[in-house]
Amino acid sequence: MSTKKEFGNVRGIIFPIYKSELRKFLPMAFIFILISFCYALTRSLKDMNMIKEVGTTAIYWLKAAAITPSMIFFTILYGKVSRSTGRDGRFNAVMIYFLAFFTLSFLFLLPQRELLQLNTFFTIFEARFPNLIALWKAICHWPISLFYIHAEAWGTFALSVTFWTFVNEITAVNQAKRFYSFLSMFAALGSILAGSILKLDSVAEHFHQGLKFVIIAIVLILVIYNYFTADIKANPAYYQIQQKPKKVKIKMSFIESIKFLARSKYLMLLSILVIGYGLVIALFEAVQKDQIEQYTKLTGDDTILAGIYAQQQTAVGIISILVTLFLATPIIKRGWRFAASVTPVTALVMTVLFFTFLRFGDVFDPILKDFHLSSLYLAVEVGIYNVVLIKSVKYVLFDPTKEAVYIPLDEETKVRGKAAVDGVGSRLGKSLASVLITAMSYLFGGGGISGIRTPIVLIIIAVIILWLIAVRTLGRLKAEAEAKHEAELSSANNAQVTK
Incomplete structure (x- = not known):
């Protein structure tokens, strides 16, 4: 156990990382900056392409019909x-x-998208099924849709699954409480960098030009990661702060891992958190993107x-750093349950503010005309900063608290459970939102x-209430799992000393 003195009040808030830990922390931070940069940039590029050439509604038809099967x-x-290779093989393969x-x-694909798109298909099916025009657009513009699917997959597998699985494997419980929120601060730098790239004239005029920066970033990720892991292998004692008891690994197929997830109340509650966030942000952004398109x-x-x-x-990057x-x-010092509740509470407040403005914002039009503005412009701005606040809190508090839930679990549960929760659960929330949006827009929204x-705002509020209930129950189960985990570590360490 570390004998280092605790930080003072100021240092403990600003940067609670020991000098001796920088050898571990900085490579993780640099990798996180680059992965988050790719995530922020591809996320923006996929939406920009879809809004410009296909339409906002087509995004949700695509999510409902294609993205969930793709994520599965x-x-x-x-x-x-993961069954055929180790940690490094998984990371490099992804x-x-x-x-x-x-x-x-x-x-x-993107430079030649006009030549590749299925115009004949679109013309035939638009005439036969005009109510499904958004779906036919998504299929017709398949190069853009395929890029959209892979940009979504990057956020799930490169960021949520691969990176955090690696970090959890080399980070001790006592370090996680200090490391994780500050890793999110470095991720915010990636978002700021992505914002700078989007301001370039070449990217604004030809969206696919932004991908050359993504390609460079992934190459740097591979170089830094493999250098870092080589150092870990050369100095295992330095990085493995706590000796974790080894478990006998039981190989499970995908279906078996899903059944395992269903049998675990702990992971099911975690799934509710992940599905809840995905559902809430997808519903919220649907309305926001519609305002942007208009x-x-x-x-x-x-x-x-x-x-x-x-x-x-x-703005996401700057506010994330400030938070x-x-x-x-x-x-975080107030406890896991309090920290995990901040994201849904923030989402609830921002949702109420945004939809209230949409409902009553047009009353300001006579005043705004004197400033050459409109309520539609302000709706876009309000929507942007509401998304910014929700995502900033998500990156700084939701992600670290979610990842901390995995630490007391055994290795098999971490790898299989995480792949199921983050790989399928995160997509399920967004896909469910897409199904709701496409069904409601088809039936009631013209x-x-x-x-x-x-109906969107009512669904969001109901989901947030369920999310908060799951946080409360999971907080209790997490405390019990951590106590058991510490007991196992103590027993293993005592057995090692006896030998």
Whole structure:
């Protein structure tokens, strides 16, 4: 156990990392910056492409019909890779796959998308099934849709599964409480960097040009990761702070791992948190993106899209850093349950504010005309900063508290359970949102999102209440699991000393 003196009040808030721990912390931070940069940039590029050429409603048809099956396929593939190779093999395989796809997209799929799209298919099916025009658009523009699917997969597998599995394996429980929120601060730098790239004229005019920066970043990730893990292998005692008891690994297929997840109340509650966030943010962003699409059509300037997403990514990064520096540590010190409740409470407050403005914002139009503004413009701005606040709290508090839940679990549960929760659970929430949006817009909204705002806000509030209930129960189970974990570590260490 460490004998180092605790930090003072100021240092404990600003940067509670020991000098001797920088050898471990900094490589993780640099990798996280680059992965988060790729996540923020590809996330913006996929939305910009879809809004400009396909339409907002088509995004949710795509999510409902294609993304969940794709994520299940990727999860099965990831499970096979994880069973046949070790930690480093998993990480490198995921990164190399995405490197290959984004390179193909940059060189061929997106530049040649007009030649590749299925215009004949669209014309035939638009005439026969006009109510499903958004779905036919998503299929017709398949290069953009395929890129959208892989950009979504990057966030799930490169960030949520692969990176955090690696971090959890080399981070002790006592370090996690200090490391994780500050890793999120470094991730915010990646978001700010992505915002800077989106401001470039070449990217604003030709969205696919942003992918060359993604390709460079993935190459750097591979270099840093393999150098770092080589040092870990050369100095295992330095990195393995706590000797964890070895478990006999039981190989499970994908179906068996899902059944295992269903038998675990602990992981099921964690799934509710992950599904809840995915459902809430997808429903919220559906309305926000609809406002952005209306505004860009009104202005007739597609380059505005890059400016909007650059503003959003930069603001997410800056606010995430401010929250990390001044709020994260005091909040986390209040306990896991309190920290885990901040994200849903923030989402609830921001949702109520945003939908209240949408309902009554047009009363300001007579005043705004004097300033050459409109309620639609303000709706876009309010939507941007509401998303910024929700995502900033998510990155700084939701992600670290979610990852901390895995630490007391055995290795098999971590790998299989994490792949199931983050690989399928995170997509399930967003896909469920897509099914709800497409069904409601088809039945009640005249095919659009603007007409279904009221049911969307009611669903969001109901989901947040369920989310908070799950946090309360999971907090109790987590405390019990940590006590058991510490007892096992103590027993293993005592047995080692006896030998």
